[in-house]
Amino acid sequence: MMTLIGSNSYFTGFMHKTIYKGNTKAVCVPFMNCYSCPGARFSCPIGGLQAVLGSRKKYVSLYITGFLLLVGILFGRLICGFLCPFGFIQDMIHKIPSKKFKVYQPFTYIKYGLLVLLVILLPMFLTNDIGVGDPYYCKYVCPIGTLEGGIFLVSTNKALQTIVGFLFYYKLTILIIILLTAVIIYRPFCKILCPLGVIYGLMNRISFGKINLNKEACISCSTCKKVCKMEVVPFIDPNVVECIRCGTCLGKCPTKALLFTYKHGQQMKNVRKEEVYDIREIQK
Known part of the structure; x- marks a missing residue:
């Protein structure tokens, strides 16, 4: 506005x-x-x-x-x-x-x-x-x-x-x-x-502001895909052309495997493995 x-x-x-x-x-x-x-x-x-x-x-x-x-x-x-x-x-x-x-x-x-x-x-x-x-x-x-x-x-x-x-x-x-x-x-x-x-x-992949995926923390639950209104599949590739960085997937990810960063080449902070396994048990 x-x-x-x-x-x-x-x-x-x-x-x-x-x-x-x-x-x-x-x-x-x-x-x-x-x-x-x-x-x-x-x-x-x-x-x-x-x-x-x-x-x-x-x-x-x-x-x-x-x-x-x-x-x-x-x-x-x-x-x-x-x-x-x-x-x-x-x-x-x-x-x-x-x-x-x-x-x-x-x-x-x-x-x-x-x-x-x-x-x-x-x-x-x-x-x-x-x-x-x-x-x-x-x-x-x-x-x-x-x-x-x-x-x-x-x-x-x-x-x-x-x-x-x-x-x-x-x-x-x-x-x-x-x-x-x-x-x-x-x-x-x-x-x-x-x-x-x-x-x-086309510059989403090289932009300073991007969404990083921690593959170790991701449990492929498809929650991010379900909530994405731009029809992106973030757990496969969060930086495709269609992503508008709205952040909806970040808040819904149960393992916090998705994180928006604003620094070129910055790496994702790892989630503790025991947290990931706890959530996997819940998913079952």
């Missing part, structure tokens, strides 16, 4: 229906937050990456790529678990009482294709007459801009209401589908459609 308010704290934008264009707009936040939100004081790294790749000179932005690498190495997908405003919104919606379902696993690979195709390749190679590419992911997939900016601007501006067409209603439909799906599936956007999660997730 704090990052949602903090990154969209330009309240004058909401009052005057304008977009902030000050100096801080050149700075990226480490999570998805739309540049076009009237309250946004900063830029979205995925939007910025597309803008640079889609420019006439096709620069590879050292600032944006360096920023993403730095955040990924320091935190991995911890950013997704604790800082992402849209992740927080999905979390709140998922608390609505209903029968819950898991995502169809092959769908989780869609976000990889979106990263390669819409974020990187199309902005670079599918360009207009002057050699500029559109931000295809933002334009055709991302629901965050619709939620944070599009709905407010269109609903409060009669001039915009007369010119909005298929694209706005198409993006609005995507947003509604994602929010409704979030009731029954935990974080569907994060699991299926978020390219930033792919970038950070």
Whole structure:
């Protein structure tokens, strides 16, 4: 909640229906937050990456790529678990009482294709007459801009209401589908459609902040697997791309075989063997 308010704290934008264009707009936040939100004081790294790749000179932005690498190495997908405003919104919606379902696993690979195709390749190679590419992911997939900016601007501006067409209603439909799906599936956007999660997730194994598994203490009881809403199997591999470091598995592990550490290469503190055997007897 704090990052949602903090990154969209330009309240004058909401009052005057304008977009902030000050100096801080050149700075990226480490999570998805739309540049076009009237309250946004900063830029979205995925939007910025597309803008640079889609420019006439096709620069590879050292600032944006360096920023993403730095955040990924320091935190991995911890950013997704604790800082992402849209992740927080999905979390709140998922608390609505209903029968819950898991995502169809092959769908989780869609976000990889979106990263390669819409974020990187199309902005670079599918360009207009002057050699500029559109931000295809933002334009055709991302629901965050619709939620944070599009709905407010269109609903409060009669001039915009007369010119909005298929694209706005198409993006609005995507947003509604994602929010409704979030009731029954935990974080569907994060699991299926978020390219930033792919970038950070690929660095989960090398990030300073990671989950370590003490294999000697682990009794393979599958408790961590059962409680993981991101459908990770921590007792097999806790540092896969899908792990958002929410910490649920850490608190539920009966032998404390899982531990979050924030030091590169830090080893797990061993659990006393007699404690492990005591718990194994209980499991029987």
